[in-house]
Amino acid sequence: MIRTRRVSQLRWPREAGLEEKENQLKECKILYFIPIFTIYKIFKNLYNMRFFSYFSQTKFFVSILLRRNYNSITRALPSNYYSIKTIKQYYYNNNIYYDLYNDFCNHSEDFSNLKYSKYNNLTAEHIFPQSFTKHYRKANKDMHNIYLTNYYTNNLRSNKKFFHNGDEIATQKFYIPCNYSRGTIARSLAYMKYTYPLLNLSNVIDNNILLAWNELYPPTELELKKNNIIFKYQGNKNIFIEDYKILTHFINNNFK
Numbered sequence: 001m002i003r004t005r006r007v008s009q010l011r012w013p014r015e016a017g018l019e020e021k022e023n024q025l026k027e028c029k030i031l032y033f034i035p036i037f038t039i040y041k042i043f044k045n046l047y048n049m050r051f052f053s054y055f056s057q058t059k060f061f062v063s064i065l066l067r068r069n070y071n072s073i074t075r076a077l078p079s080n081y082y083s084i085k086t087i088k089q090y091y092y093n094n095n096i097y098y099d100l101y102n103d104f105c106n107h108s109e110d111f112s113n114l115k116y117s118k119y120n121n122l123t124a125e126h127i128f129p130q131s132f133t134k135h136y137r138k139a140n141k142d143m144h145n146i147y148l149t150n151y152y153t154n155n156l157r158s159n160k161k162f163f164h165n166g167d168e169i170a171t172q173k174f175y176i177p178c179n180y181s182r183g184t185i186a187r188s189l190a191y192m193k194y195t196y197p198l199l200n201l202s203n204v205i206d207n208n209i210l211l212a213w214n215e216l217y218p219p220t221e222l223e224l225k226k227n228n229i230i231f232k233y234q235g236n237k238n239i240f241i242e243d244y245k246i247l248t249h250f251i252n253n254n255f256k
Contacts, residue, residue, distance in 0.1 A: 077195060079235030081141040084124045090233055091148065092119035096226045100125065100147040101157070105178035109222045122148040127188040128204055129159035135198045143230045144191050144238045147184070162189075162205045164212070183217025186210045187240040190247050194239075207251055214240070214247045 082090070091097045097116055098104070116122065125147045126133075130140035139145070149157075156175070162185060163174035177185060189210060193201045201207070219227075219241045227241045240247045 076236040078138075078142055080233065081138045082143070082233070084141070084146070085120075087141070087143055087146055088119045088122070088124060088148070090143075090229070092116070094229045096222065096229060097122070097148065098222075099149045099153070100181050100184065101149045101153045101177055104180045109220060123151050123154045125149045125154055125157065127185055128192040128199065131159050132203055133192075133196065133199060136196045139192070139196050139199075142192070142195070143234050144195075144227075144236075145188055147188075161203065162209065164209055179217065182213040183219065183244075184223055186213035186217075187219065187223075187238060187244060187247065190214070190240045190250060191238040194250060201255070207255055211248055211251055214244055219244055 088097075095111060097119070098111070098114060099122055103114060104110075126140060126145055127147060128139075128145050133139040158175075160173065160175040163176050164182075166174060166176060186205070186209075189201060189205055193199055201210075223241055227238050231237045240250070
């Protein structure tokens with residue numbers, strides 16, 4: 001460890017020249033600067049790793065950052081987060097275990113024909129891709145954003161942006177879901193943007209498509225049931241499923 005002395009403690013012989021005094025002063029300043037710079041780096045790393053993740057989820061931060069109408073709707077963060085394995089088990093045990101992208105595209109919500117014998121028959125699908133949620137440490141375990149699909153469809157969707165139609169070339173760049181799942185997708189994405197404000201919604205869907213899907217495909221009975229079950233475990237609801245009309249108000253007043 002390098003020892004330093006205060007500048008006031010330095011003593012020079014009377015015969016020492018001005019140049020020698022200046023060199024000693026410079027050396028003293030450098031030695032004091034080193035620990036200060038080290039402390040700065042430590043606090044900077046702590047800020048980036050944890051403090052930002054915590055503080056950016058608070059209502060106070062949201063009101064300062066956006067200065068919008070977020071507080072016109074009650075915002076409640078999840079009180080509990082679970083592992084993906086546990087979430088899939090909850091879905092299976094509560095009979096909301098289904099493939100969002102494939103099971104009900106051509107018929108009604110009939111669980112009698114679904115042949116899922118285990119909780120791990122399907123994979124977890126993050127409607128808002130978890131690769132885009134890194135600002136928030138636990139956002140990738142929010143049940144309102146987690147649905148299920150088969151392995152093939154999960155890989156096909158990946159983190160592609162949602163789109164409403166297109167040719168073969170467009171499908172390589174975008175993911176075009178069937179009509180049944182579109183309203184659910186819109187309300188899940190709106191929930192994620194509202195709950196985790198720093199997420200970039202435009203990376204996942206265009207506002208006009210989100211608004212159209214929400215209006216064209218209102219919440220289904222299964223969607224309402226899932227919302228209530230998630231509340232039982234996670235402690236909060238998707239407010240855009242409770243009242244899907246406020247989604248338009250939320251988007252128009254904050255992102256246009």
